[in-house]
Amino acid sequence: MFEAKIALDAVGDEPSWFVFRGDELLVREDNPSSATPWRGALPRELAAREALTLGLLDGRPAFACVAPDDAVAPTGAVFSPLRPLHARLSASAFDAASLASQLVYFARHYRYCARCAQPLAPIENSRARVCTGCKHEWYPRVSPCAIVLVYDGDRVLMTRQPRYPAGMYGLVAGFVEPNESVEACATREAFEECGARLQNVRYFGSQPWSFPHQLMVGFVAEFAGGELVIDRGELEDARWFHRDALPLLPPPVSIARKMIDAWVRREL
Ligand SMILES: [Zn+2]
Numbered sequence: 001m002f003e004a005k006i007a008l009d010a011v012g013d014e015p016s017w018f019v020f021r022g023d024e025l026l027v028r029e030d031n032p033s034s035a036t037p038w039r040g041a042l043p044r045e046l047a048a049r050e051a052l053t054l055g056l057l058d059g060r061p062a063f064a065c066v067a068p069d070d071a072v073a074p075t076g077a078v079f080s081p082l083r084p085l086h087a088r089l090s091a092s093a094f095d096a097a098s099l100a101s102q103l104v105y106f107a108r109h110y111r112y113c114a115r116c117a118q119p120l121a122p123i124e125n126s127r128a129r130v131c132t133g134c135k136h137e138w139y140p141r142v143s144p145c146a147i148v149l150v151y152d153g154d155r156v157l158m159t160r161q162p163r164y165p166a167g168m169y170g171l172v173a174g175f176v177e178p179n180e181s182v183e184a185c186a187t188r189e190a191f192e193e194c195g196a197r198l199q200n201v202r203y204f205g206s207q208p209w210s211f212p213h214q215l216m217v218g219f220v221a222e223f224a225g226g227e228l229v230i231d232r233g234e235l236e237d238a239r240w241f242h243r244d245a246l247p248l249l250p251p252p253v254s255i256a257r258k259m260i261d262a263w264v265r266r267e268l
Contacts, residue, residue: 001057001058001059002054002055002057002058002062002092002095002096004055005053005054005056006053007124008053008055008056014039014040015039015060016037016038016039016061016062016063016093017037017038017039017048017063017065018037018038018054018065018096018097018100018101019037019038019042019046019048019064019067020065020100020104021068022069023081023082023101023212024080024082025037025079025080025081025082025100025101026046026067026073026078026079027079027080027088028077029077029078037089037093037097038077043074045071045072046065046067048065051063052100052103052104054096054100055096055099057093057096058092062100064099064100064103064104065104066104082097082098082101082210083211094253098208098210101210101212102140102142102212102213105212105213106127106140106141106213110138110140110141113133113136115131116136117133118131118133119131123137127140142213142214142215143175143176143213143214143215144175144176144182144214144215144217145173145209145214145215145216145217146174146185146189146217146219147171147173147216147217147218147255147259148171148173148189148198148219148221149204149218149219149256149259149260149263149268150196150222151221151223151263154242154243154244155223155242155243156240156241156246156263157190157194157196157223157238158238158240158247159173159194159235159238160235160236161234162236166248167247167248168247168249168250169239169241169247170249170250171259171260172186172189172190172193172196172238173189174188174189182217183203186198186219187201191226193230194226194228194238195226195227196223196224196226196228197223198221198223199222199223199224201219201220201221202219202220202221203218204218204219204220204268205255205258206218207254207255207258209254209255216254216255218255218256218258220259243263243264
């Protein structure tokens with residue numbers, strides 16, 4: 001179990017460490033079923049300059065830290081991209097790793113104040129960082145995105161972005177604009193990306209998505225008409241697929257897949 005905490009009362013021995021080099025996480029190679037990427041003391045060359053508190057992982061303290069760009073993995077360990085680790089780490093360790101990824105991203109990319117260009121410093125008992133010049137507090141960025149499963153009887157509207165693996169289709173999705181509700185975003189994206197009008201838009205659920213800091217908010221909606229017009233600036237393709245003839249789907253970790261699976265099981 002992973003319990004996110006901003007601060008820990010006491011740090012016992014053998015904490016779990018989520019060490020990132022760039023956007024890659026240090027994991028033990030010699031113990032593939034390990035529930036945690038690294039437990040115990042860190043090798044000296046990776047020792048944390050700044051430990052970012054994650055919380056309690058299986059009752060033990062867990063921290064993240066940023067390794068130098070030229071850091072070399074200790075013997076028996078490798079640096080791995082986060083996404084494929086979903087199939088390898090326990091659900092709770094992957095949850096902690098996802099939080100670690102977002103905090104490390106913030107620490108690496110938000111180092112200076114956008115108002116006055118002075119360095120930012122950590123704040124005790126807070127996820128924010130404070131400007132050492134003007135004292136403005138900056139919080140880790142979370143970017144809300146709407147994702148919507150649009151169906152019409154036994155057909156589902158699916159989209160393909162150029163960066164997807166060959167043959168894979170996902171769902172209509174996009175970032176929320178300033179002063180826009182997430183529901184309105186879902187409706188707007190379906191029309192902008194595919195020319196589809198929606199009705200009966202219902203909330204499905206949400207999921208943090210640490211690539212790098214999205215919050216995916218899922219909806220299910222009925223197709224209410226419209227000509228399929230594909231926004232080629234955003235999409236490589238979009239088309240309707242029958243329930244019994246779906247293409248390669250997004251990985252099980254994604255909310256897109258959870259929504260598609262639920263629709264295929266006729267639970268939506
Ligand atoms: Zn400042």
